[in-house]
Amino acid sequence: MEKFIAAFSQACAEGTFVKCTLSRASAAAPNGLKNLYLRPVEIKKQFKIAFNYRFATKDEVKNYPPAEAAQLLEELLGKQFLNADLFTTAQDYTLSFDKKGNASVQVKPPAQTEKADVSHDRAKNRLLDPKAPWLHALGITNAKGEVLAHAQDKWRQINKFLEIIGALLREHPLRENAQIADMGSGKGYLTFALYDFLTHHQDLKVRVTGIELRPNLVDFCNETTQKAHFSGLNFVAQDINLYQPERLDMLIALHACDIATDLALSKGILNNAEVVVVAPCCHKQIRKEMHTRNALAPILHNGILEERQAEIVTDGIRALILESRGYHTKVFEFISSEHTAKNVMITATKNERHTSKREQEALAQVAAIKSEFGIGVHYLEKLL
Numbered sequence: 029m030e031k032f033i034a035a036f037s038q039a040c041a042e043g044t045f046v047k048c049t050l051s052r053a054s055a056a057a058p059n060g061l062k063n064l065y066l067r068p069v070e071i072k073k074q075f076k077i078a079f080n081y082r083f084a085t086k087d088e089v090k091n092y093p094p095a096e097a098a099q100l101l102e103e104l105l106g107k108q109f110l111n112a113d114l115f116t117t118a119q120d121y122t123l124s125f126d127k128k129g130n131a132s133v134q135v136k137p138p139a140q141t142e143k144a145d146v147s148h149d150r151a152k153n154r155l156l157d158p159k160a161p162w163l164h165a166l167g168i169t170n171a172k173g174e175v176l177a178h179a180q181d182k183w184r185q186i187n188k189f190l191e192i193i194g195a196l197l198r199e200h201p202l203r204e205n206a207q208i209a210d211m212g213s214g215k216g217y218l219t220f221a222l223y224d225f226l227t228h229h230q231d232l233k234v235r236v237t238g239i240e241l242r243p244n245l246v247d248f249c250n251e252t253t254q255k256a257h258f259s260g261l262n263f264v265a266q267d268i269n270l271y272q273p274e275r276l277d278m279l280i281a282l283h284a285c286d287i288a289t290d291l292a293l294s295k296g297i298l299n300n301a302e303v304v305v306v307a308p309c310c311h312k313q314i315r316k317e318m319h320t321r322n323a324l325a326p327i328l329h330n331g332i333l334e335e336r337q338a339e340i341v342t343d344g345i346r347a348l349i350l351e352s353r354g355y356h357t358k359v360f361e362f363i364s365s366e367h368t369a370k371n372v373m374i375t376a377t378k379n380e381r382h383t384s385k386r387e388q389e390a391l392a393q394v395a396a397i398k399s400e401f402g403i404g405v406h407y408l409e410k411l412l
């Protein structure tokens with residue numbers, strides 16, 4: 029414990045302090061307090077340590093001079109929090125307490141060797157640092173960290189995605205060491221962004237796995253992961269259908285083609301993921317199945333209208349199936365269709381007040397829609 033506090037004070041004095049995360053809140057912690065995140069800030073030219081107290085539903089931030097911060101740490105560690113990770117540009121330290129209250133410290137090489145950004149508004153202004161080397165490796169920025177002209181849409185999409193994730197997790201926080209899978213991760217833009225955002229902006233400890241059929245993309249992403257020192261991010265070359273996680277807390281599937289979205293959704297549902305985020309792509313399965321029997325039939329021979337109707341029916345039924353399986357869902361525009369045609373997003377979070385009445389109701393609604401459009405089966409139903 030003394031060693032840990034001394035390392036913290038030294039890092040503050042030498043300007044090498046990056047951040048410190050306190051986790052494993054004990055029963056002695058205030059009600060609902062999950063984590064405490066410390067980072068250096070400069071306020072009115074004074075060096076302070078910002079303490080971000082993360083409760084289940086809100087954040088509270090207080091700033092302290094370094095000496096006071098060290099004293100507070102000493103009071104909290106081993107009492108309210110049983111684990112702490114200290115990151116400095118020289119070395120990283122993990123302090124943990126066992127059941128008997130004995131402390132041990134592990135020292136590791138630094139995960140980040142760049143000095144921390146101490147601007148007070150950092151967290152508010154920027155979800156992602158455009159200077160992050162992975163953005164350059166993926167062809168979004170140039171070597172100076174400027175977003176390239178051809179990548180502006182992608183950059184906007186990434187930022188919008190992170191905004192949505194931030195809001196979603198504020199309402200529905202993930203457990204510690206959450207396991208996240210991004211199915212159909214492609215070149216990994218959104219997977220890298222998600223990992224960077226959650227670990228560096230939200231100060232969460234997570235493991236993110238990208239699942240992707242194409243091995244060349246997986247190899248490229250894993251090489252980039254290593255260069256970025258993102259130890260909690262990896263990619264596997266596999267069919268989503270064969271993926272069998274030990275645990276899945278959050279499922280992401282963005283623009284996964286046609287039934288790949290259903291494959292991903294079924295993995296999320298069957299593994300009881302707390303949070304699900306999908307942005308479906310093409311909707312071929314339902315379009316082929318549709319034999320419309322209602323008043324819309326005469327207008328759906330127009331290809332574009334049939335395509336849009338198939339999209340509405342496919343995603344609407346997906347949301348209802350999620351509802352029947354105990355989720356709260358939202359379906360909304362992901363990003364304006366100016367930037368991409370694939371612009372619908374479905375988010376789902378576990379509904380703690382789910383009832384069998386809601387299950388029956390949602391299933392009856394699915395059956396009614398299928399009957400209206402002469403649909404035999406929705407692929408997601410078949411998978412479940």
Ligand SMILES: C[S@@+](CC[C@H](N)C(=O)[O-])C[C@H]1O[C@@H](n2cnc3c(N)ncnc32)[C@H](O)[C@@H]1O
Nearest residue numbers: 212213214240241242266267268282283284288
């Ligand atoms: C349109 S890309 C989207 C990539 C990324 N999610 C994004 O939004 O930028 C869809 C990706 O899903 C992958 N994919 C499709 N079906 C899959 C399956 N059954 N298992 C794993 N990956 C799959 C494709 O190879 C492709 O790279």
